[in-house]
Amino acid sequence: MPEPYALLIEGGTIVDGSGERGFAAAVGVRDGRIELVYGPTDQIRAERRVDATERVVTPGxxxxxxxxxxxxxxxxxxxxxxxxxxxxxxxxxxxxxxxxxxxxxxxxxxxxxxxxxxxxxxxxxxxxxxxxxxxxxxxxxxxxxxxxxxxxxxxxxxxxxxxxxxxxxxxxxxxxxxxxxxxxxxxxxxxxxxxxxxxxxxxxxxxxxxxxxxxxxxxxxxxxxxxxxxxxxxxxxxxxxxxxxxxxxxxxxxxxxxxxxxxxxxxxxxxxxxxxxxxxxxxxxxxxxxxxxxxRLLIMIPPWAQSGGPVQTKERLADAGVRDRIRREMAERGVLFAGRRAWDDVRIGAFTVPELIPWEGRTLGDVIADRGDDPVDVLCDLLLAEDLRVNQVTPxxxxxxxxxxxxxxxxxxxxxxxxxxxxPSPRTYGSFPRVLGQFVREEALLSLEEAVRSMTSAPAARIGLDDRGLVRDGFVADLVVLDPERVRSNATYDEPRSYPDGIDRVVVGGTIVVEDGAHTGARPGRVLRRGG
Ligand SMILES: [Zn+2]
Known part of the structure; x- marks a missing residue:
């Protein structure tokens, strides 16, 4: 009789990452690797069982x-x-x-x-x-x-x-x-x-x-x-x-x-x-x-002004002649300084200086209006005050x-x-669930199988991982159990730090990291070295 599985995810539909249609099977995990189990599982022994009824099991x-x-x-x-x-x-x-x-x-x-x-x-x-x-x-x-x-x-x-x-x-x-x-x-x-x-x-x-x-x-x-x-x-x-x-x-x-x-x-x-x-x-x-x-907000400053590294960059940002040149170049490009609207759309953040913290999450346009100064002066002053640290979110x-x-x-x-x-941009908290919830379920832009393939086996092939990205025998047990009816991003421009719904369980190398939608505190990750 074989040793019991460390983990058995049963009752779900496997969308295995290949792009092929989902199928019914259980996923057994032993030594951190996958074994697919077909048919009834009531006689199968496992130290830990996860009920995936009405759920979809995918590669991580x-x-x-x-x-x-x-x-x-x-x-x-x-x-x-x-x-x-x-x-x-x-x-x-x-x-x-x-x-x-x-x-x-x-x-x-x-x-x-x-x-x-x-x-x-x-x-x-x-x-x-x-x-x-x-x-x-x-x-x-x-x-x-x-x-x-x-x-x-x-x-x-x-x-x-x-x-x-x-x-x-x-x-x-x-x-x-x-x-x-x-x-x-x-x-x-x-x-x-x-x-x-x-x-x-x-x-x-x-x-x-x-x-x-x-x-x-x-x-x-x-x-x-x-x-x-x-x-x-x-x-x-x-x-x-x-x-x-x-x-x-x-x-x-x-x-x-x-x-x-x-x-x-x-x-x-x-x-x-x-x-x-x-x-x-x-x-x-x-x-x-x-x-x-x-x-980084520094991206608004042309590359020539950053030659030599941070010390020289700061010297240039403080220089009135340099500011004039930046102003001229930006005006010629006609992109950033064309009017108020460009400023309205640059939301700034990551402030640490006490006087600047109230500006967290406001726009550069707000700061310019408040200060009544020239836009390039406001930009350079902000970067200098924060020792270059400022973040931006833009269209x-x-x-x-x-x-x-x-x-x-x-x-x-x-x-x-x-x-x-x-x-931050809502992409930090919501990218994968938005594709699965909005583009797959609500809009039927692409099938669930195809979306999962693009998130799993396709990138695994791109970065050279040959035992991840598929739910397949012998592959490493990096897995997601999700609810296809409920999965959605809650991250928006105004409330970007919002966790998604419907990502019920996440398994890394056979260890459960997310359970019932909450982090378990587990830290089983490692560096995946090429050829390692
Ligand atoms: Zn990047």
Whole structure:
């Protein structure tokens, strides 16, 4: 007689992540791995039984874009994510990884300049290599699994500092060597965020060389594109695909979406991806299902003004001549300073200075109106007063075209979740449940099976996990038990820190992390190293 299962989830419908129709079976878990059990289960022994009658059992969701690389140290329970059913998330995105960074002063500076995006928890920043950083995360035992990308900003800082310069052949060789070592230590690829210096100073060719190195180690290129490039519509995405082609590696466009301000629709954007794939190139994308973007307020300051790192950036923000130049450039672009409305839509947060805390969750427009000062002066003054730390939430994906990306067969989910400020984008708490509740159940935009596939086996394949992302014999028991009639996001622009309904149970590596919709306090997560 076999040993009893540690866990048996019985009575439910399995939507196994393959995209195939759901079927009736029980899921037995032994040694953290799945065994499907067909037929009656009353004779099956288990230490723990979960009744999944009228529920759907799926693989755990995989989030291709998360900003938890520092904040998880302060909050390893990571409730906003596990309560959505996320069992693995990708960190080190947007070019902004916190390893490898050989010099502790540089690690300090990178955490400082990104505080409005990635937070700056009061922890010991006592790692430098990828191996030491991943060991720290493993030692933490977070509630979910993490997969790590090497950011190209980290590589640039290590090889050539913070300046706006062209990489020499030696610089390139150094960056490739650092990346090679990082891949050997378990990274899954290289990321870029081409709005964020110093990674933003990288050329197409430099990024192609890094992509080639990542691909050699079995990884891929994950990119927040250069939104300012060329026509500011298709050219940024053309460059991403070109980088994959030149580097002969997979290219993944993160937070791929269409803005209302673009000169034409989403069709030509998606056609770029479809055409590249038809040509045999491995191009994929993720998107987040909310209309609200979020990042550090510093993103409003042009890259040239950030050359040299945080100290020089602050010197420039204090300089009246620099402020004039920023004002001129922004006026020429006609995007941000076109009128009151642009300011109205920039909600700011993550304040720590007592006089500024009342502005938490208000808009930049409110502050400008209150102060009666020039907008650029208000912006620079706020950044200086908060030591660059401010977060912003702004309009992102257009409501009318969001669905084109969600239902596209290549589309996956990257929440782009941030964990700073009282009112982050609702995507941090609601992304996966919104797709399942609104787009699957209410609108029938795509089937439950197809949505689950895009959240599980598709991203598992993208990041190279060969024993996760499916409910299949021998696979790791990362699982979600959800109520298809009740699942929904409760996170909104006004109340973003609201947990979803209908995600009843979440299991990570065979351990129950969410039970009856509440966190159990369990922390079974670990780092999923490439090849590990
Ligand atoms: Zn991001």
């Amino acid at each position: 969701f995989i989030d291709l874009h998360s900003h938890s690389g520092l904040m998880i140290f302060a909050d390893p329970l990571h409730e906003p994510k596990v309560r959505q059913g996320v069992t693995t998330e990708v960190i080190g995105v947007d070019g902004l990884s916190y390893a490898p960074i050989p010099d502790p002063t540089d690690l300090e500076a990178l955490a400082h300049i990104n505080a409005g995006l990635d937070g700056r928890p009061d922890i010991a920043y006592d790692w430098s290599s990828v191996e030491s950083y991943l060991d720290r995360l493993d030692g933490l035992r977070p509630s979910l699994n993490l997969a790590f990308m090497v950011g190209n900003s980290a590589l640039r800082i290590g090889a050539m500092g913070w300046d706006e310069v062209v990489a020499s052949a030696d610089d390139l060789a150094n960056m490739r060597a650092m990346l090679r070592e990082a891949m050997e230590e378990g990274a899954i690829g290289v990321s870029s965020g081409l709005d964020y210096p110093p990674g933003a100073y990288a050329s197409t060719e430099e990024l192609a060389a890094l992509t080639a190195e990542a691909a050699r180690g079995g990884g891929f290129y994950h990119t927040h594109v250069r939104y300012d490039l060329g026509d500011r519509y298709l050219d940024p995405f053309r460059e991403a695909i070109e980088i994959g082609r030149l580097g002969e590696g997979p290219a993944h466009i993160t937070h791929f979406y269409h803005r209302q301000t673009f000169p034409d629709g989403p069709g030509p954007m998606l056609a770029l991806v479809d055409d590249a794939r038809a040509d045999g190139q491995d191009v994929t994308f993720d998107t987040y299902p909310y209309e609200w973007a979020s990042t 992102g994906p257009w409501t009318e075209t969001l669905r084109d990306f969600i239902r596209h067969p290549i589309g996956m989910i990257g929440t782009d979740s941030t964990f700073v400020g009282a009112k």
